[in-house]
Amino acid sequence: MTAKKQRSKRPALLSHTRPPTLRKNEAALSAKATRNLIRSHHTLLKQRTQALRVGNQALVDKIDAQIQENGGLESYQLASKIGQSSERGGDSSKVLIEWISPQIADLKTTSSKLRVLEVGALSTKNACSLNETLDVTRIDLNSQEPGILKQDFMERPLPLSDEDRFHLISLSLVLNYVPDPVGRGEMLKRCVTFLRQSPPVDSSTTFTPSLFLVLPAPCVANSRYLTEQRLEEILTSIGFSLTKNKQTSKLIYQLWEYSGKRQPREFRKEILNPGRTRNNFAIIVKRDVK
């Protein structure tokens, strides 16, 4: 008998990172269709950003038409929702709840709540929305339900007081949606402005303002331009420190506490991890203009 040929294990592609399937029979087809839809949407958004950058409006229009032909943001969100179903590895906010449970335990016996901003919310029934100790504000570029505000986080009015700030911000699979590296850096910096230092109203519970970040694992594990160390350098420079970290074959989950110790630095797009099979995911951080 001949020995079974061993397949060489290639690093996962960004488009192959959604957890496994809905119903066994529909599995292969729908998982593939879902991946293709997500991948194609991300690619078109990146091409659109490049076309915009060089002022090629005709190409922008063509790409917009292509995005619409594929079902637009709505179809992308549907594909992402399938990715959230428990059969596909589930709702990422379950990990968040597990991590913050010790800190929010005391809130169960009070009416105080921790204020959470969920950016890129696809459902009002995920684990964080169902948690009675959390007061969740949900926003998305395209709202799928009445409890989700249609809003671009980058356009959200800046807070005037703590009432407009949050103890926790969730960016689950949102940063990788942003089509350009500079925009990703801006999104991370913007989070700080919305974090709240004061404790939940009428409560003695203390909670260090935090950022829950979820990314497809290859963004960090298999990129030419981003490594775990670089991600940590970036977030540390913005004032965060890493408190929880979990990686599966598909996703990387992290909880960052805001220490307030900012050491503003610039981060450029530079090759950190060369290789033909790597992806180009990058985060560029520009210094704020005073």
Ligand SMILES: C[S@@+](CC[C@H](N)C(=O)[O-])C[C@H]1O[C@@H](n2cnc3c(N)ncnc32)[C@H](O)[C@@H]1O
């Ligand atoms: C892949 S879905 C992730 C959904 C969900 N958070 C999850 O973990 O599965 C990404 C969502 O982020 C939303 N999004 C991307 N950039 C955003 C922004 N600047 N403001 C609000 N929502 C944004 C998109 O509209 C999309 O619905």
